[in-house]
Amino acid sequence: MTVKSLAEKLNLETVCCPCPEKEVSGVYIGDLLSWVMGRAKAGDAWLTIMSNVNIVAVAALADTAAVILTEGVTVDENITATALAKGVNIFTSRNPAYETAVDISKLI
Amino acid sequence: MKELSLNILDIAGNSVKAGATKVGITITETDETLSLVFRDNGCGMTKEQVENVTDPFFTTRTTRNVGLGIPFLKLAAEQTGGSFSIESATKEENPGNHGTTTTAFFYKNNIDFTPLGDVISTVTTLIMGSPGIDWVFTHTYGEKETRIDTSEIRAVLGDDVPLDSYEVIEWIKSSLEEEYDSFYK
Numbered sequence: 706m707t708v709k710s711l712a713e714k715l716n717l718e719t720v721c722c723p724c725p726e727k728e729v730s731g732v733y734i735g736d737l738l739s740w741v742m743g744r745a746k747a748g749d750a751w752l753t754i755m756s757n758v759n760i761v762a763v764a765a766l767a768d769t770a771a772v773i774l775t776e777g778v779t780v781d782e783n784i785t786a787t788a789l790a791k792g793v794n795i796f797t798s799r800n801p802a803y804e805t806a807v808d809i810s811k812l813i
Numbered sequence: 814m815k816e817l818s819l820n821i822l823d824i825a826g827n828s829v830k831a832g833a834t835k836v837g838i839t840i841t842e843t844d845e846t847l848s849l850v851f852r853d854n855g856c857g858m859t860k861e862q863v864e865n866v867t868d869p870f871f872t873t874r875t876t877r878n879v880g881l882g883i884p885f886l887k888l889a890a891e892q893t894g895g896s897f898s899i900e901s902a903t904k905e906e907n908p909g910n911h912g913t914t915t916t917a918f919f920y921k922n923n924i925d926f927t928p929l930g931d932v933i934s935t936v937t938t939l940i941m942g943s944p945g946i947d948w949v950f951t952h953t954y955g956e957k958e959t960r961i962d963t964s965e966i967r968a969v970l971g972d973d974v975p976l977d978s979y980e981v982i983e984w985i986k987s988s989l990e991e992e993y994d995s996f997y998k
Contacts, residue, residue: 739814739885759884762869787870 706813708771708794711750715808717773717796721785724792727770729813732806738763745769750809752802756780764793771795775802814885816930817849817919823882824851824915825939828946831855833912835947835964838936840929842954846895847919847929849886854912857903866899886917893923933989936961937982944976952996959992961985 709725730748735741736755745751747768753760756778764772771794774780779797788795798805814820821838828836833855841848858866865871869884887897901913919926936950940963947964963976966985974981
């Protein structure tokens, strides 16, 4: 399923979505960025509560399909600009990581 | 990172890449705080580089365009309520005293404080990786101090014994282990 249709089905709020046609093939949950960097797989939707600019770098390196900020976490505008420039999709969800992951697993 | 010692390994690697011949790593602890200072005499950074060094998309690396060593250390310090700073002078700016000083300050009692981890492995790994550099590692906690200065070890051993030989590394490791045994007591 593409990032765009996943976001629509889950009613995620879009922070930025420069690459809407990316395929979501899995989920990774984690907040320790150095750990996520080596473990999230390409195509994963990465669920995290971290919202500093480093998440854009980690998402770009791991080639995740999207970053989904859970529990209503928001980002600064400067992060949005960087994410757009680097082709990193970012969404927010009001739900915690577990519920979000369960919802995604029903769709992919 | 899961341990500050991994951050130390990463940041000290920058000094090696900067062509430093002397690198000081100083950890100063109290019951509430920990400061981590890296001081090298490498090529230094320009003003523009210093300003951008905490931006993960600014890197001297040529294989990929993301550098996270400094951003991760800054994040680790700031998430404890601490701070991060970096000062640098290039050879052109200051031929007699060039290099970079990186400081990270942590509040240890913050729940998000990253434990120091295996510092001994970090120190021996750095010495093994670049035995020609003068490494000065100092860790103080109140009255306690542990210190390794590879130029002193080299002066005692003479030029015939390389610092990265198994025996020397084992000796450094066991002497650090001994000092740390009574460190926090």
